[in-house]
Structures are given as structure tokens and as C-alpha cells.
Amino acid sequence: MTTYIDHDRRRWAPESSKRRDRTAFERDRARVLHSAALRRLAAKTQVASPGAGADTVQSLRTRLTHSLECAQVGRELGKALGCDPDLVETACLSHDIGHPPFGHNGEAALDVVARDCGGFEGNAQSLRVLTRLEPKSFAPDGPPLHGRSVGLNLTRAALDAAMKYPWTQADAVNGKFGVYDDDLDVARWVREGADPGRTCFEAQVMDWSDDVAYSVHDLEDALVAGHIDFARLADPAERRLVAETARKLYCADADLAELEERFTTLLAEPYWPSGYDGTPRSLAALKNLTSTLIGRFCLAAEDATRAAHGDRPLTRYAADLIVPRAARLENALLKGITAHYVWISHEEVRARQRTLITELAELTLAGAPGTLEPGFRAAFEEADDDAARLRAVVDQIASLTDTSAIARHKRLTG
Structure with missing residues (x-):
């Protein structure tokens, strides 16, 4: 039904x-x-x-x-x-x-x-x-x-x-x-008929699925790309640094000692590979890790939600997704690993990317509407004020891919 x-x-x-x-x-x-x-x-x-x-x-x-x-x-x-x-x-x-x-x-x-x-x-x-x-x-x-x-x-x-x-x-x-x-x-x-600020059940499922997918898969990609060495996480001092990053970015309500304890427990699970060298066997071990972690996080949410709401269909505003605290902290720690070893350590590259976006916006706005694609050009020309014209430029830049943003910046800078 x-x-x-x-x-x-x-x-x-x-x-x-x-x-x-x-x-x-x-x-x-x-x-x-x-x-x-x-x-x-x-x-x-x-x-x-x-x-x-x-x-x-x-x-x-x-x-x-x-x-x-x-x-x-x-x-x-x-x-x-x-x-x-x-x-x-x-x-x-x-x-x-x-x-x-x-x-x-x-x-x-x-x-x-x-x-x-x-x-x-x-x-x-x-x-x-x-x-x-x-x-x-x-x-x-x-x-x-x-x-x-x-x-x-x-x-x-x-x-x-x-x-x-x-x-x-x-x-x-x-x-x-x-x-x-x-x-x-x-x-x-x-949002007609919805309580202000409350997300529907399907949005809560989407949000947790997003967290699960990118916490696990970003970790896998960072390892394959050589940004992460699991052996370093055997050092308690290194784990503390990662836990501090996770706490700062993803779970400010958590105590550092609680995070470190959860981190140690998670890494002690038998499905964690001892290392990665690109061989088929290590790739298989890595895939086993990702699938196991996804199952761990999804089943934790499913079991807790069913325990709270029973077996009835849960949709729209009839329920809330329940994610146990342990699962949320483990998820934050996985995101913290990638943030610590990829985002923070590659800040110089990231700074250049931000500069490119800023310069691209300035150049596009200065040359508009001629620097805009037809759909965004129409919005710019029909705009009633400077804010609406700026929004058309922002919409244009947001639509670009990494490669097209670089190419467009190169073209506009001559």
C-alpha cells in the first residue's frame, strides 16, 4: 500500500x-x-x-x-x-x-x-x-x-x-x-505543510547515504592516490591528530578521548587491510573494507530506526532516521582521515583553485554579457539590479567543470 x-x-x-x-x-x-x-x-x-x-x-x-x-x-x-x-x-x-x-x-x-x-x-x-x-x-x-x-x-x-x-x-x-x-x-x-526546519524522512536517508558514500569512498580514493598510508594510523599520536581534525570539522560535540577510543576500536576490526600496494589482492582487500564499512553504517541506521519506529513504512514526515552515536563518530573519523591527509596537506593547490575562481568571476563580470553563455546572458540582460546580474555570473561559473573553468580563465586572461 x-x-x-x-x-x-x-x-x-x-x-x-x-x-x-x-x-x-x-x-x-x-x-x-x-x-x-x-x-x-x-x-x-x-x-x-x-x-x-x-x-x-x-x-x-x-x-x-x-x-x-x-x-x-x-x-x-x-x-x-x-x-x-x-x-x-x-x-x-x-x-x-x-x-x-x-x-x-x-x-x-x-x-x-x-x-x-x-x-x-x-x-x-x-x-x-x-x-x-x-x-x-x-x-x-x-x-x-x-x-x-x-x-x-x-x-x-x-x-x-x-x-x-x-x-x-x-x-x-x-x-x-x-x-x-x-x-x-x-x-x-x-515545503507546504512541513514543519519549519524539519527535513523529510527521505532527505534524512539521502543525507546519511551521502555521508556513508563519501566517507568510505573518499578514503579509498585517497589511499589509491597515495595520499594516505594506513600504517601511520598505528601510531596513537597520529590517530590523535586525525581525531582532532575530525572533531574540528565534523563533530564538535564529541570529546577527543571519546573519538580516540572509537578510532582505536574501529581500526581493530579484522577487515582493515594492513597496507596497500596496488596489487589485485590489496585492491580486493580494499574493496572488502569499503563494502563492509558501508554495510556497517547502513545497518546501524536501519536497526536503530526500526527499533524506534517499528516495521511500518517510514516516509515523508512520519518518522526520523535514527543513526547511533557510535556510527556517526566512526563516520566522522573516516572523513577526518581524508581531510587531514588530503585537504589540509594540499592547501597550496587549493589556494590556487580559489584564486582562479575569484579571477574568473571578476573577468566574467567585467566582460558581461559577452562573456556569458546564452542562457546566463539572458538572465544578466533581464536583471533588475546589480545583485541579480552578479547572480547570473555566479550561476555561469557554478555550471562549469574543473577543466572548463581552467580553459575559460586561460582564454579570458589571454
């Missing part, structure tokens, strides 16, 4: 179904899969910038492969808990669709660039891509939408499930928000 109602399946711009053998959520999933914005994630940074040079880098994950893996994790976890699997998969595929070149590093640079038009946040940009920037559907002429682009025109439930942070910059939590002020109209429509 379905637990979703017509309210959940409604689209911002009403449209008739073209095929009766597909559900509304199956159509949502197909729209995201066929979108250009999703394809562009294939050339956006996850751990290492795509095409960075070394042979091993070519096999590392991009933002697209991360999204696909997040979708696989989320689909299975959501299905086990009674969600519509296509709905959860759509949210997982969509969750990073607005991220700019160079990953979170580019996000930080664009936030500075966009300070006069409401800042930049990858999650808010994802909502903007899904509901405005990806050219798929336009509303009919006349009120209330007056023929404007409605992006992919996904269902209310799909957009709600893709929103990690359903609030504006004014209510940001640790700098995170999911709605720009000029996208409030669609956000209010999506």
Missing part, C-alpha cells in the same frame, strides 16, 4: 502524464539522469581534480560517480525502511547537482564572490538548478509563474527529499543553507 499522496506527487507547474506505466517518481529519476547538470558532475572534483595527470587519478571518483554511489546506497536503505526507492534515488542523484568546479573549495571561493547577492551554497544552488537553471520545462504564460523556467519540474516530494537544509541564509546553521532568497517562492511551495 502506498504511503504517498497526491500532494507529494504534485509538480510546481502542472503537466499531464505522457505515459501511464511510469510512476511520478520514476519520471523524476529519469529527468535527473538525463540532465546536462548531472553529466557535468563527471568533470567536477570529488577527491582529486578529474584528469589531474597520474594514471591512478583517472580511475578515481568524480562528483558524478560519488552521486551514483550515493544513489545506490540511498536506494537500498530507503527501500529497506519503506520509502519509494525511485524517490530516494532521485534525491541522492540530485544532492550535489549544483556544486561548482573544484568541489567544496570552489564553493568557498564563490561564496566570497557572491556576498553582494546572497552568498553561494552548493545545496541552495542544487535547488536552483532543479527548479530554474536546467532547461527542461516552462510554466504556462500567465499567473502565477508567467511562463518562467521551472527546471526539471520535479514532484514536491522529490524536491523536498533533495533539500538537506530547507532554510535561507538568514537561518544558516554552521554556514549551511539550502534556499536563496530569490528561490523562496518554489521553496515555500515545496
Whole structure:
């Protein structure tokens, strides 16, 4: 028996179904899969910038492969808990669709660039891509939408499930928000009937699936790329440094001693490989580690959530996902390993990337509208004020891949 109602399946711009053998959520999933914005994630940074040079880098994950893996994790976890699997998969595929070149590093640079038009946040940009920037559907002429682009025109439930942070910059939590002020109209429509600040169950499943996928797979990629040596983690002093990074970035409410104890327990599990040398046997051991960790995190959440809510289907606002504290701390520690050995130790490269984004924005704005692609040029020319014109430039840069951002910067600097 379905637990979703017509309210959940409604689209911002009403449209008739073209095929009766597909559900509304199956159509949502197909729209995201066929979108250009999703394809562009294939050339956006996850751990290492795509095409960075070394042979091993070519096999590392991009933002697209991360999204696909997040979708696989989320689909299975959501299905086990009674969600519509296509709905959860759509949210997982969509969750990073607005991220700019160079990953979170580019996000930080664009936030500075966009300070006069409401800042930049990858999650808010994802909502903007899904509901405005990806050219798929336009509303009919006349009120209330007056023929404007409605992006992919996904269902209310799909957009709600893709929103990690359903609030504006004014209510940001640790700098995170999911709605720009000029996208409030669609956000209010999506959140109609929802408690302010509360994410729906499918969004909670997506959020944990994202954490699981990137904590485990980023660790795997960093090891393959040579950034991490597991042998170093045998040193308690080294583990403390990683725990301090994890605490600072991901779990400020945790005590350092608690993290160190959880770290030691996690590393004592028998599935941790003793080392990695690129041989088939070590690759197999590494794959066993990743699959075991994903299972560990997903089953912990599934068991705890079922213990709290029983065996009924859990959807929308009928429940909250329960993730045990031990699992959250272990997840934070895995993210801390990658942050400590990759992000922090490669700050010089990251600084150059931020400079490139800043210069690219300045050059694009100075030459606009001629420096903009047609879709963004139209938005720039139709803008009512400087803030809206700046937002069009930011939208343009956010749409670029790592490689196209570098090429465009080179072209504009002569």
C-alpha cells in the first residue's frame, strides 16, 4: 500500500502524464539522469581534480560517480525502511547537482564572490538548478509563474527529499543553507505543510547515504592516490591528530578521548587491510573494507530506526532516521582521515583553485554579457539590479567543470 499522496506527487507547474506505466517518481529519476547538470558532475572534483595527470587519478571518483554511489546506497536503505526507492534515488542523484568546479573549495571561493547577492551554497544552488537553471520545462504564460523556467519540474516530494537544509541564509546553521532568497517562492511551495526546519524522512536517508558514500569512498580514493598510508594510523599520536581534525570539522560535540577510543576500536576490526600496494589482492582487500564499512553504517541506521519506529513504512514526515552515536563518530573519523591527509596537506593547490575562481568571476563580470553563455546572458540582460546580474555570473561559473573553468580563465586572461 502506498504511503504517498497526491500532494507529494504534485509538480510546481502542472503537466499531464505522457505515459501511464511510469510512476511520478520514476519520471523524476529519469529527468535527473538525463540532465546536462548531472553529466557535468563527471568533470567536477570529488577527491582529486578529474584528469589531474597520474594514471591512478583517472580511475578515481568524480562528483558524478560519488552521486551514483550515493544513489545506490540511498536506494537500498530507503527501500529497506519503506520509502519509494525511485524517490530516494532521485534525491541522492540530485544532492550535489549544483556544486561548482573544484568541489567544496570552489564553493568557498564563490561564496566570497557572491556576498553582494546572497552568498553561494552548493545545496541552495542544487535547488536552483532543479527548479530554474536546467532547461527542461516552462510554466504556462500567465499567473502565477508567467511562463518562467521551472527546471526539471520535479514532484514536491522529490524536491523536498533533495533539500538537506530547507532554510535561507538568514537561518544558516554552521554556514549551511539550502534556499536563496530569490528561490523562496518554489521553496515555500515545496515545503507546504512541513514543519519549519524539519527535513523529510527521505532527505534524512539521502543525507546519511551521502555521508556513508563519501566517507568510505573518499578514503579509498585517497589511499589509491597515495595520499594516505594506513600504517601511520598505528601510531596513537597520529590517530590523535586525525581525531582532532575530525572533531574540528565534523563533530564538535564529541570529546577527543571519546573519538580516540572509537578510532582505536574501529581500526581493530579484522577487515582493515594492513597496507596497500596496488596489487589485485590489496585492491580486493580494499574493496572488502569499503563494502563492509558501508554495510556497517547502513545497518546501524536501519536497526536503530526500526527499533524506534517499528516495521511500518517510514516516509515523508512520519518518522526520523535514527543513526547511533557510535556510527556517526566512526563516520566522522573516516572523513577526518581524508581531510587531514588530503585537504589540509594540499592547501597550496587549493589556494590556487580559489584564486582562479575569484579571477574568473571578476573577468566574467567585467566582460558581461559577452562573456556569458546564452542562457546566463539572458538572465544578466533581464536583471533588475546589480545583485541579480552578479547572480547570473555566479550561476555561469557554478555550471562549469574543473577543466572548463581552467580553459575559460586561460582564454579570458589571454
